[in-house]
Amino acid sequence: MANFETVTVETDLLILGGGMAACGAAVEAAYWAAQNGLKVTLVDKAAVDRSGAVAMGLSAINQYVGLRDGKNSVKDYVDYVRNDLMGVTREDLVANIARHVDSTVHLFEKWGLPIWTDENGAYVHEGRWQLMINGESYKVVVAEAAKNALLKTGVGEIFERIFIVGPLMDGDRVAGAAGFSVRENKFYIFKAKATLVAMGGAVHVFKPRSSGEGMGRAWYPPWNSGSSAYFTIQAGAEMTCQEVRFIPVRFKDAYGPVGAWFLLFKSRATNARGGDYMVERRPELENWGPYGRVKPIPANLRNYLGMLDVMEGKGPIYMRTEEAIAKIADGCKDDEKAYKKKMRELESEAWEDFLDMTISQAILWAGTNTQPEEKSSEIAASEPYFIGSHSGASGAWVSGPEDLQTDETKADYFWGYAHMATVKGLFCAGDASGASSHKFSSGSHAEGRIAAQAAIKFIVENNTMPALDVAVVEALKAEILKPLDTYEANKNLTTDPEINPNYIKPRSFMFRLQKLMDEYAGGISTQFKTNGALLTKGLELLAFLREDAAKLAAADLHELMRCWENIHRMWQAEAHVRTVLFREETRWPGYYYRADKPKLDEEKWLVFANCKYDPGTGEWTMLSRPIRHIFAEPKEHELLGG
Ligand code: SFD
Ligand code: AMP
Numbered sequence: 001m002a003n004f005e006t007v008t009v010e011t012d013l014l015i016l017g018g019g020m021a022a023c024g025a026a027v028e029a030a031y032w033a034a035q036n037g038l039k040v041t042l043v044d045k046a047a048v049d050r051s052g053a054v055a056m057g058l059s060a061i062n063q064y065v066g067l068r069d070g071k072n073s074v075k076d077y078v079d080y081v082r083n084d085l086m087g088v089t090r091e092d093l094v095a096n097i098a099r100h101v102d103s104t105v106h107l108f109e110k111w112g113l114p115i116w117t118d119e120n121g122a123y124v125h126e127g128r129w130q131l132m133i134n135g136e137s138y139k140v141v142v143a144e145a146a147k148n149a150l151l152k153t154g155v156g157e158i159f160e161r162i163f164i165v166g167p168l169m170d171g172d173r174v175a176g177a178a179g180f181s182v183r184e185n186k187f188y189i190f191k192a193k194a195t196l197v198a199m200g201g202a203v204h205v206f207k208p209r210s211s212g213e214g215m216g217r218a219w220y221p222p223w224n225s226g227s228s229a230y231f232t233i234q235a236g237a238e239m240t241c242q243e244v245r246f247i248p249v250r251f252k253d254a255y256g257p258v259g260a261w262f263l264l265f266k267s268r269a270t271n272a273r274g275g276d277y278m279v280e281r282r283p284e285l286e287n288w289g290p291y292g293r294v295k296p297i298p299a300n301l302r303n304y305l306g307m308l309d310v311m312e313g314k315g316p317i318y319m320r321t322e323e324a325i326a327k328i329a330d331g332c333k334d335d336e337k338a339y340k341k342k343m344r345e346l347e348s349e350a351w352e353d354f355l356d357m358t359i360s361q362a363i364l365w366a367g368t369n370t371q372p373e374e375k376s377s378e379i380a381a382s383e384p385y386f387i388g389s390h391s392g393a394s395g396a397w398v399s400g401p402e403d404l405q406t407d408e409t410k411a412d413y414f415w416g417y418a419h420m421a422t423v424k425g426l427f428c429a430g431d432a433s434g435a436s437s438h439k440f441s442s443g444s445h446a447e448g449r450i451a452a453q454a455a456i457k458f459i460v461e462n463n464t465m466p467a468l469d470v471a472v473v474e475a476l477k478a479e480i481l482k483p484l485d486t487y488e489a490n491k492n493l494t495t496d497p498e499i500n501p502n503y504i505k506p507r508s509f510m511f512r513l514q515k516l517m518d519e520y521a522g523g524i525s526t527q528f529k530t531n532g533a534l535l536t537k538g539l540e541l542l543a544f545l546r547e548d549a550a551k552l553a554a555a556d557l558h559e560l561m562r563c564w565e566n567i568h569r570m571w572q573a574e575a576h577v578r579t580v581l582f583r584e585e586t587r588w589p590g591y592y593y594r595a596d597k598p599k600l601d602e603e604k605w606l607v608f609a610n611c612k613y614d615p616g617t618g619e620w621t622m623l624s625r626p627i628r629h630i631f632a633e634p635k636e637h638e639l640l641g642g
Helices: 020-036 074-084 092-111 138-152 211-216 228-233 259-264 282-293 299-311 320-332 336-355 358-365 440-461 470-493 506-520 532-551 556-582 636-641
Strands: 007-012 013-016 041-045 154-158 162-170 173-181 185-190 194-197 237-240 250-251 318-321 377-381 426-428 605-613 620-626
Touching: 013 020, 013 173, 013 440, 020 041, 020 138, 020 194, 020 440, 020 605, 041 138, 041 185, 041 194, 074 092, 092 138, 092 440, 138 154, 162 185, 162 228, 162 470, 162 556, 173 194, 173 556, 185 470, 185 556, 194 228, 194 440, 228 237, 228 426, 250 299, 259 336, 282 299, 282 636, 299 377, 318 556, 336 358, 336 470, 426 440, 470 556, 506 532, 506 556, 532 556, 556 620
Parallel strands: 007 185, 013 041, 013 194, 041 154, 194 426
Antiparallel strands: 162 173, 173 185, 237 605, 250 377, 318 377, 605 620
């Protein structure tokens, strides 16, 4: 077996990941840990300063409720999220995050994040819930606060460039995590009294639109590969909304954001004939129950109306940047100097939106001689991603907070500690926890704080170190490092190290997974369409892929990480396919469409579709959970009010 030193780290709270949720968790945990004499350890596969989805920065904070201004309530936010998710959301979780998120945003500002303000000092909104920021260094600012909280106080430690593979268990309680360094031959065992999972969502489970050298250019960051889902599934946690993938419509090929264009610049998107699908296709919304009548129109339905144009051969679809800019500047057209100033301002805002968060889109504009004030840009639906913190909903099924439960919700939604999964001591936040969409960067940070506080409470009340079986740890070490041995044993059988009768390299393995998901589970090639027969066949092929995962081979540490990233993706894929198959209806037509069950079925399927893997037996259980309201159901006119 590859010669790796085993490093054992003991801690009280283990935070897995170093993104928005993990940084929020670090800040909050440090405060409570110091008061209770506890230790906190954070582990990231990358460098916290620039890891996760916010690595390149962001141009907006998408969740800010603004409670202090009195314009919005927590209930308003809950209504917005439930409508956007076609009725499927955990109101207690969304409300819990919504009531805390503003304080997180105020912290960001205190730590040095520039949030746009107007001449009266009020935040500049992109839309009702979104704030404009100068966010190129957003992640650095948030990471600095997390590092200060853990390191300067002495309550914690941070491990970077350690890839977490999976959970360690002590019976029905999580006991920590196993992983390896991606820089040196070290195998890591983290023993902990509670573990908080915040390793983001997953990209590259489906075949991306980009190909060749550009393949890493997806909307979602290529380094989030389903580790949260794998970890919680393997710990035996119940998972929720695994069918609710997210398909963002983005500027084509470089995936620039559209929010600022639609909301701030009030742009239209039109097809090749100049038709506006949001107007021309409006009658289609009638087919999607009460959700077709809400405002804003749910993200997936907005997607779907555009997709219908594409499927009818009316593409390309264009973001009418030139029209939107002209309209805004029109107000000053009688004053030449003011007009020129406004145009310069709009032009720089347009470029900054991309430079803050999707630099490649600005490069593509430059490379294609695109001046947004002169020329429209193509937009397109991207491949599916798993990001429960954005407009998808996949993640672990977690307990809500006690104080927000009603007599009706408590039995189903509360089991002792807020944001704890169905496994003892296992907490989840951000993309790792499900059915609480629209948290985005700020809400994920807030949820990390909430979950960390609850995890410290769990530790105080269960203050024993879980036990680990040495033989189990040794077996796990051998399994995790096996791809290195497989490569060494077989590498001389062929001249091309990529091709071998006895092993498969992670890159080829990933292509196989992506092809399978694309063709059977409704990827870009099938215009997001699938059906029961395709899904069943897909599951059969996934089983063969799982068999072949035992033959993954790695030439070095970097490839070892790639092997495990793809195993993580494969499990995310299986949970997805099983749940799309289980939910016998089409509820989010702009995310996926089941051609054999093409309609919304409110009576049977206005429920959560959950799944659970039993690591002992290898069996999956599919189950539905009721959707319950913590607020009175809004009346029709309130829904229409948006
Ligand atoms: O609008 C392991 N998001 C946006 N949010 C906003 O508030 N405003 C925006 O402007 C946003 N836009 C946006 C957004 C996302 C993306 C991808 C783009 C644009 C291109 C959403 C937020 O970014 C998102 O909601 C949060 O970041 C979610 O937080 P979290 O903590 O759940 O995930 P993370 O930040 O990606 O961090 C994951 C961490 O896990 C680490 N990791 N560590 C150890 N072992 C492993 N095996 C690991 N696997 C992963 C990562 O390194 C990272 O530290 S807009 O344009 O859509
Ligand atoms: P995006 O850039 O698409 O991620 O959008 C940023 C934010 O604006 C998210 O909260 C989206 O849900 C929201 N958003 C984007 N486009 C629209 C739209 N046309 N109508 C309403 N909300 C939108």
